Amino acid sequence: MNPKFVSYVMQTAAFIDEKAKHVSRGKVNRLLISGLEKVNIPVPFSDDPEKSLAEQARIVAILDKFDALTNSITEGLPREIELRQKQYAYYRDLLLSFPKPVVVEA
Template structure:
C-alpha cells in the first residue's frame, strides 16, 4: 500500500512548525529535525506514536533518517510525520521504513529532498490488508522479533566494545617496557 493511502496511513505534516533556536523556549519536550532531537522545548506539535522521516537534510542518503517517537514532541518542517492507521502497527511501519530504499523518491535538484508528493508513493507491504486483526497479529510478531534482534545487537555491541577495551589494556600492559635507568655504571 502506498503511504498516501489514508485508510492505512496518516500523514500528520500540517502541525509541523519550525522555530529558530534563538526563539525556542527551553523545556522538556524533544524538538525533532531531520536527524533526531535538535533541542528540548516547551509545548508540542504532536502527541502519540509516530514515525519521523527526513524531508531534507538526512545525514545519509543510503541509510535514510527514520525515527520512531512516542508521546509529546515538537516536529519541525524538516521531517514528515507519519503513523499507521487501520490495521497498520506504527512500530511495524518504522521497521519497514528503516530498510526501504529512499533514493528513487528523492528530488535531485541541489540538496536531496523527499517531497510529500514522492513520500505518498512509497509502498509499504501490509500482510493480509483485508483482515486487519490477522494483519496486526502478523505485524506484532514481526515487531517482537525485530525489537528482540535490535536489543540483542545492542548487547553484543556493548560486549564487543568492552572486549576491545580489555584487549587494548592488556596489550598496552604487555608491550610497555620499563625505561632503562638513565645512569649506567
C-alpha cells in the first residue's frame, strides 16, 4: 500500500469513526494493535496489486495538489482572491448597468 494513501485514509471521518469503536477507554484512551487490525481501509482494485498501487498514486497526486492549493499562501490564496475580485467586478458591473434612457423628441 502507498503510505501517503494510507495517511490520507486515516484522516477521513469514516476511518476515525471506525477507529473509535476499538479504543479502550480509561484514564488514557488507547488504541491497541489488535484494535487497529479491525479497522477497514478501503483499497481500490484490491484484486489487482499493480492497478491498485497506480490508483492509490493517482489519488495521492490529486489530494496533494488540492492540499497545496488550499494551504499555500503563495499559490492558492492569491489565485482565489484574484478569481473572487473578477467575480465581484463582473456582478457589480452587471448589477449597475442600467438600460440607457430613451430620449423622446417632441
